[in-house]
Amino acid sequence: MKEVTFIAQNNASRADVLVSENLTDYTRSAVKKLFEGGGVIIDGKAAKPSQSVAAGSSITVTLPDLVECIAKPEDIPIEVVYEDDDLAVINKPQGLTVHAGNGNLDGTLVNALLYRLKNLSGIGGVVRPGIVHRIDKNTSGLLVVAKNDKAHLSLAEQIANKSCRRTYVALLEGNLKEDEGNITTYIGRNPNDRVKMAVVPPDKGKIAITDYKVLERNNGYTLCRFDLHTGRTHQIRVHAKYLNHPIVGDEVYGRKKREFNLNGQLLHAYRLEFTHPSTGEQMVFTAPLPDYFTAVLNKLNIKFL
Numbered sequence: 001m002k003e004v005t006f007i008a009q010n011n012a013s014r015a016d017v018l019v020s021e022n023l024t025d026y027t028r029s030a031v032k033k034l035f036e037g038g039g040v041i042i043d044g045k046a047a048k049p050s051q052s053v054a055a056g057s058s059i060t061v062t063l064p065d066l067v068e069c070i071a072k073p074e075d076i077p078i079e080v081v082y083e084d085d086d087l088a089v090i091n092k093p094q095g096l097t098v099h100a101g102n103g104n105l106d107g108t109l110v111n112a113l114l115y116r117l118k119n120l121s122g123i124g125g126v127v128r129p130g131i132v133h134r135i136d137k138n139t140s141g142l143l144v145v146a147k148n149d150k151a152h153l154s155l156a157e158q159i160a161n162k163s164c165r166r167t168y169v170a171l172l173e174g175n176l177k178e179d180e181g182n183i184t185t186y187i188g189r190n191p192n193d194r195v196k197m198a199v200v201p202p203d204k205g206k207i208a209i210t211d212y213k214v215l216e217r218n219n220g221y222t223l224c225r226f227d228l229h230t231g232r233t234h235q236i237r238v239h240a241k242y243l244n245h246p247i248v249g250d251e252v253y254g255r256k257k258r259e260f261n262l263n264g265q266l267l268h269a270y271r272l273e274f275t276h277p278s279t280g281e282q283m284v285f286t287a288p289l290p291d292y293f294t295a296v297l298n299k300l301n302i303k304f305l
Contacts, residue, residue: 008057016049076112086151091287094140099128121152141269154277167271168226172245176222180213187232197234208232
C-alpha cells in the first residue's frame with residue numbers, strides 16, 4: 001500500500017473526476033473502486049465520488065499494491081474461421097469467456113488466442129490483446145480479432161460508425177407479435193442489481209439501437225434475427241426482455257429454471273461483415289447454429305434457413 005496526496009488547484013464539481021485527472025494510470029472504474037473501499041480522504045474525511053471539492057482541499061488516496069495482470073498462452077481449442085496477417089475471425093463456443101475479469105486470468109479466449117496466433121494488437125493491453133469487440137460468455141458465434149494496432153483501430157472505427165455489421169439469431173420465449181421493428185432505448189446498470197444491465201433513463205445510460213425481424217414462430221416460441229447498431233453490454237438480451245420475450249435459456253434476464261437442459265441462452269452471433277483494414281475488401285462470414293441450438297429448434301419444429 002502507498003499513499004498519494006495532492007492539493008486541488010481549482011474547484012471541482014465531482015471528486016472522482018478530480019482524482020481521475022490526477023491518477024492518470026487509473027481507469028474510471030479503478031478510481032470508483034478506490035472510493036468504494038474508503039481509500040479517498042478529502043480534508044480528513046472519507047470522500048464520496050459525487051461530492052464537490054473546493055480549491056485548496058487536501059486529497060489523500062491510498063493505492064493498493066500492484067498485482068501482475070498479464071494473460072498467458074493456453075492450449076484451449078478454438079475454431080479459427082479465417083486468418084491473415086491483419087486479423088482473425090473466431091467462432092467462439094458457448095461457455096468461453098472472451099477475456100479475463102475479476103482477477104481471473106485463465107481459461108479465456110484471449111489465453112487461447114495467445115497460444116494459437118503469432119501476433120495480437122496491443123491496444124487492449126496485456127489483459128485484452130487483440131480484442132476489438134466482445135460477446136457474452138454464454139453467447140456463441142463470430143467475432144473479429146486484430147493482429148496489429150492498425151487493424152485494431154480500423155475495425156474499432158467501423159464498429160463505432162456502424163459500418164461493421166453484426167447479425168445475431170436468438171430463440172425467444174412466447175410469440176412476438178410484430179414481424180419486425182426497431183428498439184431504441186438507453187441501457188445502463190440495473191439500479192437494483194449492479195451485475196445486471198437494464199433499460200434506464202437517458203441520463204443513466206448509453207443509447208442502444210437494435211433492429212429485429214421474426215424468422216419463424218411455432219409452439220409458443222419465436223426465432224428472431226437481431227442486427228446491432230450499437231454494442232452495449234448484454235444489449236440483445238436486455239432488449240429481448242424489454243420486448244417481454246426474453247431469450248430461451250437466459251437465466252439472468254429470462255426464466256430462472258433451465259429449459260431444454262441448456263447451459264446458457266440460445267443467442268448466436270451468426271453473421272459478421274466488415275471492410276478489411278488493409279485491402280479494403282468487403283469481408284462476410286457466417287457461422288452455423290451450434291448443435292444444441294438446432295436440437296431445440298428441431299424439437300419445436302422450427303426451421304432456420
